[in-house]
Amino acid sequence: MTSHKNTPNRLKEIFRVVLSIAIILVGITHFTEPAQFVKIMPPQLPYPTELVYISGFFEILGGIGLLIPFVSVAAAWGLIALFVAVFPANINQAINSIPIEGIPHHPWLYWARLPFQAVLIAWAWWYTQKPDEQLGAFKE
Template identity: 35%
Template sequence: MTTSSRSREPYLLAALLGGAGVLHIVRPSLFRSMVPAPLPRKHELVLVSGAVEIAAAALLLHPSSRRAGGAVALGLFAGVWPANLQMTVDAVRGPRPRWYVAATIARLPLQIPLLRVSARLARSQAPSGVRVRSRR
């Protein structure tokens, strides 16, 4: 990956997370069935995950908070992996169109680049000239 495409990563990831977060809040019904069966309060979990996605997106936009945004995004992607797996299991077991089943299966490995980019951003340093306050 080139330097210029890496410099766009936080903004692309922020756009993805921000859009998904808004969708979780505006249309939570689209996501409730993805929450694994043993988990309670599905509606609330969908709303919280949407809020966390929006927060991660906001953190990714500024260099001084980008590491935190990467860490939040990494935790979020790892945390929602079970929901995506549940969605795939439900698609395979249920009467779903083939394209839908294929899309849910393909989605699982496509999350790996999102995890990798999030991890890279979580480890990144702020660019020179950007002050990051340290805790004392």
């Protein structure tokens, strides 16, 4: 019989897997569709293609790390840093209304996406908290 006390922790672990899978998939697209990400890179940054590959690599690494108990807190902090680091590209996309294939081209959508970065940061931050109570789904 499942206790209601474990429900918040179970939900937290489900959301961990969702974030991990989502960020891994986004990281993969940095390698399969790099031109889409290069387009939104601020022109002031050097080596935009290389930066896209580097960010994709760290997205994949962070997504995997979030699922490994020994490194999950470090991975969460790494994802927070990554979400902050890629924010200038999101701002550049919104300011210059740069379309990306597969996403409806509506300038308001690019602006609406900006606050979502704070949601991603908060989501990753959640996994830096009380690590001794986390990853219950992986114990036993």
